[in-house]
Amino acid sequence: MSWALITAFLWLIVANVAAMLPSRDHHWRRAFALIIVGIPILGWVTWESGPVWGMVLLAAGASVLRWPVIYLFRWLRRKGAEPAE
8 A cells, every 4th residue: 555545644633533522613613724734645546556546535525524515515506507797
């Protein structure tokens, strides 16, 4: 197993532990920190292990960080529904 995959699996473990701990801001700071750290790890995994593993880990990361993804899709839908000027 490559170091990139080991790092990605450690990121998944840290993300799950962070989700179990209580938070006053509903985990948004942790989510942003995980996104900032996770994007380079995802690129590293895709570079070293190929696009299949990259897509698998993208889906795993999106399932862990599902609320930021849901809010992103809602925001994009609102932007698409606005009339053009």
